[in-house]
Structure formats: C-alpha cells, structure tokens
Amino acid sequence: MKFPALLARASTPMDRLVMGITALAIVVSGVTAHGKPGKQAVVFRDNRPVLTLPLSQDTKKELAGRLGPVTIQVEQGRVRLLEYQSPRMIGTRTGWIQGAGRTTACVPCGVLVRVEGQPENTPDQGFDAVSE
Secondary structure, three states: OHHHHHHHHHHHHHHHHHHHHHHHHHHHHHHOOOOOOOEEEEEOOOEEEEEEEEOOOEEEEEEEEEEEEEEEEEEEEEEEEEEEOOOOOOHHHHHHOOOOOOOEOOOOOOOEEEEEEEOOOOOOOOOOOOOH
C-alpha cells in the first residue's frame, strides 16, 4: 500500500487539515524568524559586557575565557565563536549568527555573544533569565 493511501485510511479530513496548517506554520515561521541583520555584536564574559564589535568591520578578537582564550570572528555582517578550549565545542557548532537578537555561547568558558539591533517581528529579544 502506498503512503498517500495509508495516510488517507489512517486519518480523518480534519487530521489532514491540521497537519497541513501545522506544516505551513513551520515553513512560515522558519522564513520570518531571521529578523533584521544586527548592527553590532556584544560579547559578555560572566554576564558582563566586555567588548562591542561592529558587524560592518571584519575582525578577529581574542579574549580570556574561564578555560583559556576565546577567538571571536566578525565577517560580512555576521559573527561566530571560532576557537576556544571547551570539552564539547558546542558554541562553534552554532556557526555564524547575524540576525538581531541571536546569541551564541560557550558556557564553560563563560562567554556569550549577542547580536544587537531591533528584530523585525518582536519588540524585545532580551533574556528571560540570567544565571551566575
């Protein structure tokens, strides 16, 4: 039995309508979630701002993290954590961020990078909690 026939037998028309609306909502939210590009990246060390980098200027900066030096790279209006000493390197897997309100962090190093600027569809993208 082919998949469309199996789906038709295993669901009601209302189920298929809900699945279609859900799929459409996922696609629309993925397209609109990026927001406007940010103007600058603010680097925090232990929840305190220590560095502000304009996204209009390509640069690499190094700062001291808890586990050693952390390199932050700005290129073509985007920013990323490039190199640091961390057990899992999760912050580097985030890759480039550029939309206003986006963040990347290395928690073991105590470093967080946030792109600042006004996001397109939300009035405020502030933190919902801060832990020290």
